[in-house]
């Protein structure tokens with residue numbers, strides 16, 4: 001693999017319009033060019049967060065230290081039924097974007113309700129977004145019947161299909177909340193447009209037990225049996241895969257969105273990503289929502305993704321820093337079907353990159369860039385960020401979102417919701 005795919009060292013990147021035109025050692029002389037001096041910096045592709053529910057910033061810390069099914073059924077679903085409105089989704093999405101941009105994410109994959117709002121906000125913020133309206137077999141804040149939900153899914157796809165920054169998908173919540181018919185309808189839309197399907201799979205042992213009791217197959221086998229697994233599928237979590245499931249993912253090119261922190265916090269378990277990678281599965285990294293994480297920080301998530309397998313496998317070579325960084329960038333882009341556009345610094349790709357201040361007390365000395373980023377960096381080291389050739393953060397200032405107004409609006413939203421709940 002070309003060295004320049006991951007980090008750029010002592011070199012120059014020529015960007016023309018929204019694309020990387022050239023990458024070269026040393027300085028590129030261009031009389032009319034605008035120069036950005038990256039002395040003391042590491043330039044790398046932006047992080048690709050492959051599993052989020054961005055408006056869940058409104059529920060950060062709302063119900064902590066609970067197992068997934070209690071957390072979801074007794075706390076999160078009821079809170080969402082009250083709080084998920086178009087206005088609240090707008091505010092919560094802006095807050096999420098500030099946090100994501102400040103921690104180096106240039107592309108994210110979202111599953112929620114009112115994704116039309118999230119798409120429009122992403123366009124304004126300038127962040128690359130892979131977005132899908134979500135199907136689930138009960139009335140939701142954005143639709144009441146399944147037919148309405150399906151219509152919303154397809155109309156979002158039609159609205160953004162072919163866009164250079166916003167890439168549509170369809171989301172089905174999970175095999176335990178969607179019937180076979182719902183899952184098939186979701187898949188039919190993705191097949192019609194050749195776009196990804198985003199779904200939670202095998203997150204907990206309970207899910208595996210329940211799905212197996214109902215269908216006679218593991219969640220992965222069941223999804224395969226109804227034609228759902230292929231290279232256009234992003235299977236979030238996938239903690240509880242048996243050896244046959246792993247082989248099935250590899251054979252069908254199903255991608256995993258590994259969410260180490262959310263899985264730890266909800267005590268769902270630890271995915272054996274070392275085994276998945278060795279079997280040839282495309283493993284990427286996601287944060288999940290801030291009600292289970294409770295951050296959207298891909299620097300932190302990547303560190304967890306590199307450290308956990310070492311502890312569970314008693315093997316310091318399991319998931320190296322370099323592998324973890326690939327999972328967080330190019331594997332993510334490939335999982336989302338945008339690997340031809342983003343996820344690495346290569347001539348012809350879109351200029352989606354971040355600038356890390358490596359000449360910092362918490363990072364020097366930098367013997368190895370991958371190690372410095374994965375094991376030493378924190379989000380504050382990320383100084384600037386560019387998506388599609390445009391700066392979206394410069395010197396830690398997020399350019400297209402009003403931070404003060406957003407924070408104020410979030411506080412107001414929470415106060416109002418508390419009043420209504422009293």
Ligand SMILES: CSC[C@H]1O[C@@H](n2cnc3c(O)ncnc32)[C@H](O)[C@@H]1O
Pocket residue numbers: 053068072076077080111112113134135136172173200203262288289292
């Ligand atoms: C159908 S929109 C997304 C839906 O998913 C819920 N959710 C958030 N995190 C998780 C998770 O880890 N497992 C399962 N479901 C999750 C979220 O609250 C929305 O209702």
Ligand SMILES: [Zn+2]
Pocket residue numbers: 051052053200236288289
């Ligand atoms: Zn999730």
